[in-house]
Amino acid sequence: MSKDIKIKKGLAIRLKGEADKSLSNAPRSRTFAIRPSDFHLFTPKLVKKEGEKMLAGETLFYSKKNQAITFSSPVSGTLTKIERGPKRVITGLTIEADQKDTFKDYGVKSPETLSSQEIKDHLLASGCWPFVKQRPYDVIANPDSKPKAIFISGLATGALDADLDFVLQGKQKEVQTAITALSKLTDGLVHLTVAKDSASMLSEMDHVVLHKTNVLHPAGNVGTQINKIDPVNKGETVWTVAAQDLVIIGELFLTGKYNAERIVALAGSCVKAPKYYKTRIGSEVATMVYDSGLNHENVRVISGGVLSGDTISPKQHLGFYHNAVTVIPQGDDYEFFGWNKPVFNKISPSRALTFSWMQPNKEFELNTNTNGEHRAFVVTGNYEEVFPLDIYPLQILKACLVKDLDAMEALGMYEVAPEDFALTEFVCVSKQPHQQIIREGLDLMYKEIG
Amino acid sequence: MGLKQNLHTLKMKYKGTKMAPAFNAIHTFLYLPNETTHNGTHIKAADDLKRTMNMVIMSLVPCLLFGIFNAGYQYNVQTGDVTKALSFFSTEFWNFSNFTIGAWKVLPLVVVSYGVGLIVEFIFAVIKGHEVEEGYLVTGMLVPLIVPVDIPLWMLSIAVIFGVVIGKEVFGGTGMNILNPALTIRAFLFFAYPTWMSGDKVWVTGAVDTVGQPDAISGETILGSLAQNNGFGDWSMMDQFLGFIPGSVGETSKLLIVVGALILILSKIGSWRIILSTLVGALSMGLIFNGVVNAGWVTESSKFFGLMNVDFWQHLFIGSILFGAVYMATDPVTASQTNKGKWIYGFLIGFISIMIRVFNPAYPEGVFLAILLMNVFAPTIDHYVLEGNIKKRAKRLKLKTA
Numbered sequence: 001m002s003k004d005i006k007i008k009k010g011l012a013i014r015l016k017g018e019a020d021k022s023l024s025n026a027p028r029s030r031t032f033a034i035r036p037s038d039f040h041l042f043t044p045k046l047v048k049k050e051g052e053k054m055l056a057g058e059t060l061f062y063s064k065k066n067q068a069i070t071f072s073s074p075v076s077g078t079l080t081k082i083e084r085g086p087k088r089v090i091t092g093l094t095i096e097a098d099q100k101d102t103f104k105d106y107g108v109k110s111p112e113t114l115s116s117q118e119i120k121d122h123l124l125a126s127g128c129w130p131f132v133k134q135r136p137y138d139v140i141a142n143p144d145s146k147p148k149a150i151f152i153s154g155l156a157t158g159a160l161d162a163d164l165d166f167v168l169q170g171k172q173k174e175v176q177t178a179i180t181a182l183s184k185l186t187d188g189l190v191h192l193t194v195a196k197d198s199a200s201m202l203s204e205m206d207h208v209v210l211h212k213t214n215v216l217h218p219a220g221n222v223g224t225q226i227n228k229i230d231p232v233n234k235g236e237t238v239w240t241v242a243a244q245d246l247v248i249i250g251e252l253f254l255t256g257k258y259n260a261e262r263i264v265a266l267a268g269s270c271v272k273a274p275k276y277y278k279t280r281i282g283s284e285v286a287t288m289v290y291d292s293g294l295n296h297e298n299v300r301v302i303s304g305g306v307l308s309g310d311t312i313s314p315k316q317h318l319g320f321y322h323n324a325v326t327v328i329p330q331g332d333d334y335e336f337f338g339w340n341k342p343v344f345n346k347i348s349p350s351r352a353l354t355f356s357w358m359q360p361n362k363e364f365e366l367n368t369n370t371n372g373e374h375r376a377f378v379v380t381g382n383y384e385e386v387f388p389l390d391i392y393p394l395q396i397l398k399a400c401l402v403k404d405l406d407a408m409e410a411l412g413m414y415e416v417a418p419e420d421f422a423l424t425e426f427v428c429v430s431k432q433p434h435q436q437i438i439r440e441g442l443d444l445m446y447k448e449i450g
Numbered sequence: 451m452g453l454k455q456n457l458h459t460l461k462m463k464y465k466g467t468k469m470a471p472a473f474n475a476i477h478t479f480l481y482l483p484n485e486t487t488h489n490g491t492h493i494k495a496a497d498d499l500k501r502t503m504n505m506v507i508m509s510l511v512p513c514l515l516f517g518i519f520n521a522g523y524q525y526n527v528q529t530g531d532v533t534k535a536l537s538f539f540s541t542e543f544w545n546f547s548n549f550t551i552g553a554w555k556v557l558p559l560v561v562v563s564y565g566v567g568l569i570v571e572f573i574f575a576v577i578k579g580h581e582v583e584e585g586y587l588v589t590g591m592l593v594p595l596i597v598p599v600d601i602p603l604w605m606l607s608i609a610v611i612f613g614v615v616i617g618k619e620v621f622g623g624t625g626m627n628i629l630n631p632a633l634t635i636r637a638f639l640f641f642a643y644p645t646w647m648s649g650d651k652v653w654v655t656g657a658v659d660t661v662g663q664p665d666a667i668s669g670e671t672i673l674g675s676l677a678q679n680n681g682f683g684d685w686s687m688m689d690q691f692l693g694f695i696p697g698s699v700g701e702t703s704k705l706l707i708v709v710g711a712l713i714l715i716l717s718k719i720g721s722w723r724i725i726l727s728t729l730v731g732a733l734s735m736g737l738i739f740n741g742v743v744n745a746g747w748v749t750e751s752s753k754f755f756g757l758m759n760v761d762f763w764q765h766l767f768i769g770s771i772l773f774g775a776v777y778m779a780t781d782p783v784t785a786s787q788t789n790k791g792k793w794i795y796g797f798l799i800g801f802i803s804i805m806i807r808v809f810n811p812a813y814p815e816g817v818f819l820a821i822l823l824m825n826v827f828a829p830t831i832d833h834y835v836l837e838g839n840i841k842k843r844a845k846r847l848k849l850k851t852a
Contacts, residue, residue, distance in 0.1 A: 347496065390842075
């Protein structure tokens with residue numbers, strides 16, 4: 001059943017400031033925050049009130065639609081601030097952390113002896129469920145659905161991504177425990193994909209079907225792997241879990257604690273000493289960014305990678321699903337005749353007086369400038385060069401823009417997530433926001449079809 | 451620093467007003483804007499639409515320069531002021547006299563084409579409040595290259611206005627149009643003023659004015675001559691390849707069109723699929739006609755014989771099939787948008803072009819009609835290509851449930 005994947009269409013974006021493979025402990029953050037916007041299409045219902053104390057791993061809020069799905073506090077502390085947006089939607093929960101974490105005990109359990117339902121209940125109660133996401137719609141998995149398979153990507157191929165082999169070092173037991181637990185949640189298979197020449201311990205896991213792939217981005221995107229291994233059809237569901245979250249799930253079974261510890265890559269050309277930090281979900285990124293120091297003043301801080309992360313300020317907090325913090329120069333400056341002069345210092349998939357094709361191994365220092373204005377779709381054929389899924393990218397984007405639900409469904413909307421369109425967005429000559437278009441398309445389908 | 455800062459202040463001042471698009475068009479021409487990404491990808495590739503269009507224009511510049519010299523050269527050859535050029539770098543061709551006569555004729559076409567077209571674009575941008583789009587930069591360059599050199603400027607102006615408004619802006623501007631605007635302009639001229647766009651009197655400057663005089667200038671093209679069953683005339687294969695022949699301003703030199711094609715393909719701007727398949731389509735139709743002639747179904751008495759009997763590969767050297775394949779058929783907005791569709795689209799353009807060329811003696815150049823026709827059918831081709839993908843997906847589902 002194991003299948004080798006060969007990705008020919010894609011783009012290797014090489015950037016300056018890759019994280020050095022050394023691990024430091026980030027200074028303990030004073031405040032932690034959970035942003036409900038990380039959990040797309042989920043409306044939080046609070047359990048704790050402002051000023052209330054809580055243990056690490058204690059339920060903070062649950063989903064309004066499905067009360068079984070709970071979200072836990074990453075630290076022990078006091079809920080100090082509830083931010084609300086328009087219509088009183090909760091946009092942020094800030095927790096002032098105690099000096100030391102005291103954990104709520106969920107009890108040591110062995111997934112081998114538990115039934116499928118017991119594992120599910122355990123994950124739901126402890127707040128580990130939000131780590132399990134589903135396709136279609138790229139949202140937190142519906143625990144009542146039956147997934148035909150579970151996919152785990154064992155490699156990261158995006159620019160400046162955290163190296164999973166490094167992040168998962170010494171966590172073999174946790175990862176195996178989590179995989180064993182997950183394998184009981186599906187009647188189908190657990191697919192794990194690793195790099196072809198990888199010597200990582202992931203290739204020795206039990207209860208999985210192992211696949212090998214080359215490392216051209218987006219081979220590491222779980223969406224690419226699903227499309228190549230077992231694509232989602234209408235009416236089917238697959239679940240996905242990010243490799244770094246397996247550690248948290250595994251630890252829950254082994255120790256009974258929801259330990260939101262995470263190893264994060266601090267990378268980007270503006271970081272003085274890019275390296276890995278051990279920190280927790282929701283901690284202030286300032287703890288890492290200023291510990292390492294910056295060599296630019298005007299910067300963009302991103303929770304996540306440069307292709308799909310969120311813009312934040314250094315005072316804000318690490319996103320729930322992110323294992324990288326990237327800092328790149330802000331590009332809010334004009335460039336004289338920037339549209340027609342030869343370009344040597346930017347990446348381009350074409351050769352229109354752009355010379356990145358002559359420097360395949362150069363690491364570039366890209367900023368956030370759009371390099372041009374937003375336009376209607378004009379150029380064709382360039383998305384296909386970087387889009388390995390068996391889907392017509394331009395046509396599905398247009399279907400989303402005109403809200404043509406039938407066309408979206410027929411063209412493969414059930415299979416995609418916004419991150420699958422990061423590369424097409426990067427190369428887009430018309431500077432269209434592909435990921436946003438896909439996200440809005442998925443939201444519309446979720447609302448209309450469910 | 452000074453200019454940059456002043457322009458930025460002006461931009462902020464005009465922001466949100468009616469004139470903002472007009473100002474921004476000039477501003478972004480000088481400076482790459484200071485716009486930054488929001489969420490989504492935080493970095494972007496270096497290419498934008500301006501750079502893409504700029505590449506196309508640069509690939510057209512050799513054709514324009516050659517066209518200027520050729521306009522003067524054709525006139526001077528007929529008046530006997532220069533003798534026939536024998537090699538590509540011959541001074542009989544590249545001289546000042548040819549240049550001044552040609553420039554005096556061709557540059558006004560360029561100025562009118564850009565001037566009128568951009569005014570229309572600016573007006574629409576201001577009315578509709580969108581940015582001035584780059585599409586016209588290429589159209590404005592193509593138009594002077596595909597008209598006869600003596601076309602009156604007022605006709606060109608009317609045609610440009612028609613082409614931009616009806617061909618493009620009514621659909622919503624660059625990226626939304628169904629027909630190639632440059633070809634819409636040419637089609638308008640052709641059907642509104644046929645005497646200025648076809649026949650044997652318009653392809654060399656001065657030919658119209660000297661009709662009936664003893665030293666009259668002949669304005670006939672090879673294609674016209676062939677359509678009359680008169681053979682290739684005085685022009686050798688080499689003349690045709692290098693471009694020392696009468697014809698529309700910029701499409702005579704096959705050598706420079708090949709150079710332009712290489713620029714487009716190597717810079718990954720033009721679709722090599724379309725260019726290649728158009729040529730394959732043209733060659734196939736040519737081969738079929740050659741076969742018909744060889745089989746003896748069409749004899750010399752037939753009015754189609756002249757063009758049918760042309761060796762299939764020679765079709766690429768006469769008329770504007772090569773120019774059409776490289777610069778017109780590859781327009782990404784009006785072509786098929788799927789890679790598979792591009793093969794079909796290009797093949798049919800080439801195929802139909804030669805068919806029209808042979809069967810329409812009144813106006814033997816069929817390329818622009820063939821491209822316009824396929825522009826209309828491009829969405830249909832794409833529809834069936836997509837249908838294939840959709841069927842595959844449906845089949846996958848059926849296999850599962852069965």
